Amino acid sequence: xxxxxxxxxxxPSSHAGAASVNHVSFDVADGETCVLLGPSxxxxxxxxxxxxxxxxxxxxxxxxxxxxxxxxxxxxxxRTIGYVxxxxxxxxxxxxxxxxxxxxxxxxxxxxxxxxxxxxxxAMLALEPAEFMDRYPNELSGGQAQRVxxxxxxxxxxxxxxxxxxxxxxxxxNREVIQDEFLRMQKSLRKTVLFxxxxxxxxxxxxxxxxxxxxxxxxxxxxxDELLARPANEFVAGFVGSDRTLKRLRRIHVADxxxxxxxxxxxxxxPTVRASDDLRRVASLFLEHGTDTxxxxxxxxxxxxxxxxxxxxxxxxxxxxxxxx
Amino acid sequence: MTSGTVPQRSLLPFxxxxxxAALILFALVASGMWTDMLRYRKDVVYLxxxxxxxVGVSGSLAIISGIGIGIWLSRxxxxxxxxxxxxxxxxxxxxxxxxxxxxxxxxxxxxxxxxIVGLWIATLLPIIRNTYVGIRAVPEHLIDAxxxxxxxxGAILRRVELPNALFVxxxxxxxxxxxxxxxxxxxxxxGGGGLGELIFTGIDLQEFGMMxxxxxxxxxxxxxxxxMFGQAQYWLVPxxxxxxxxx
Numbered sequence: 001x002x003x004x005x006x007x008x009x010x011x012p013s014s015h016a017g018a019a020s021v022n023h024v025s026f027d028v029a030d031g032e033t034c035v036l037l038g039p040s041x042x043x044x045x046x047x048x049x050x051x052x053x054x055x056x057x058x059x060x061x062x063x064x065x066x067x068x069x070x071x072x073x074x075x076x077x078x079r080t081i082g083y084v085x086x087x088x089x090x091x092x093x094x095x096x097x098x099x100x101x102x103x104x105x106x107x108x109x110x111x112x113x114x115x116x117x118x119x120x121x122x123a124m125l126a127l128e129p130a131e132f133m134d135r136y137p138n139e140l141s142g143g144q145a146q147r148v149x150x151x152x153x154x155x156x157x158x159x160x161x162x163x164x165x166x167x168x169x170x171x172x173x174n175r176e177v178i179q180d181e182f183l184r185m186q187k188s189l190r191k192t193v194l195f196x197x198x199x200x201x202x203x204x205x206x207x208x209x210x211x212x213x214x215x216x217x218x219x220x221x222x223x224x225d226e227l228l229a230r231p232a233n234e235f236v237a238g239f240v241g242s243d244r245t246l247k248r249l250r251r252i253h254v255a256d257x258x259x260x261x262x263x264x265x266x267x268x269x270x271p272t273v274r275a276s277d278d279l280r281r282v283a284s285l286f287l288e289h290g291t292d293t294x295x296x297x298x299x300x301x302x303x304x305x306x307x308x309x310x311x312x313x314x315x316x317x318x319x320x321x322x323x324x325x
Numbered sequence: 326m327t328s329g330t331v332p333q334r335s336l337l338p339f340x341x342x343x344x345x346a347a348l349i350l351f352a353l354v355a356s357g358m359w360t361d362m363l364r365y366r367k368d369v370v371y372l373x374x375x376x377x378x379x380v381g382v383s384g385s386l387a388i389i390s391g392i393g394i395g396i397w398l399s400r401x402x403x404x405x406x407x408x409x410x411x412x413x414x415x416x417x418x419x420x421x422x423x424x425x426x427x428x429x430x431x432x433x434x435x436x437x438x439x440x441i442v443g444l445w446i447a448t449l450l451p452i453i454r455n456t457y458v459g460i461r462a463v464p465e466h467l468i469d470a471x472x473x474x475x476x477x478x479g480a481i482l483r484r485v486e487l488p489n490a491l492f493v494x495x496x497x498x499x500x501x502x503x504x505x506x507x508x509x510x511x512x513x514x515x516g517g518g519g520l521g522e523l524i525f526t527g528i529d530l531q532e533f534g535m536m537x538x539x540x541x542x543x544x545x546x547x548x549x550x551x552x553m554f555g556q557a558q559y560w561l562v563p564x565x566x567x568x569x570x571x572x
Contacts, residue, residue: 054473078475089470093488093563102484103474136565152474162473 361534395456455497
């Protein structure tokens, strides 16, 4: 678990001692992805950089797995924390394999093990190892470079991953693809991830919990569904947008709201849905076909449940219910 | 961009150089100058050794100290003084090398020592400047990523800053060595010896054979030194940051 306790940073140059980060406290459970969200200059990046001590806190504490990071040598600490930045920061003088091997080399792994690890990670990130191992960063596309950046952060299998707008420089189409890949990977790796973003859609998609910042203060810390259903104040409501109910639909799935009566309930001619579909598809079908009911089918096309407009409304009325992962 | 092999380099420059050399050789032999020149063979061997000593000692001292000073100026704690120092270095570069040698003679007398010190200073300046500029040009986010991954400052310098600055640093060394080799004949004027002895004496006596016996080895040395550092630049700078190799 990562625990932030009254974490505060006042930069010497800031006027009138205004704090860039002002008494921020929250916990991130092991294996969860926490997105730090807010407009630029809100302190989210500074908060992230205090966790690996690239920025030294003015006051307050960070505990990782119960250990006070204050008493660990910062260089040692950082080798146990994966770090991904928006500009990617691959070293242009090193090949892909050498880039991935940076932290393993600092940890004195032998060459064969480093190479095996690089191959394994590239394969996991859908890059053919034989083709990419010995390329230089200037021979990669933006999306490929970003995948290598993630591979490099994962190289020494750190339990914690800090990501500063990691997909911000990737074009929108590739960003969706990389986000999906990352989510799929995270399902099996279960890293504790802190992820800075200024994009509410990305946050809703990636986060188990969202921390919304404004002017160095934590405005709300909640699961995406709760944040969207019950914004704590005007600022949060404004930031998440007036279509926040539509945004909630992404994180709720058919399986969460269907009743399991095994008889067809939808009018004929209306497409069916699957248990793993999210409610955006359900809402689209409701609107498109003017119906209030849909059939949910399994992989063989057998009806396994029914979903009604009333059930969806009921689910939206209960905010922050436990979401299946 | 994706080719993993070294691109084929053109042979044209070598052909052109060879042709010019052959032409000059032919002219020398035809005019009888070649036999004149051969009379100075022993002097040429002796003075070439002296010349190489001047270039070798001042050049290697300049490379070692210039890179060292450049790195030192690029460190964060030097930021406050670095720009001013580089300005001073730029101004010092503007002083003609002959002036620098004369100055050294005034300070250190005549002989090989003032010549080596003068050549060292003239060679030092472009190396300091390019080392400093090359390191400062390494993007901030690379340094940030390196720190974030737990690299020590020493490791960042060795594995990130220097390799990425290396191409620019080599350009500085090539410029500096061209200055060095080009200035070395003047060392004769302050008693430093070297091939300048044949060149300047040849001019004074209107003995073109003698002059060429000094001038041709000097020119060959300049070409050889530049070729050597050019090859080193081509092969030692990592392919990912070497504009010569990723066309």
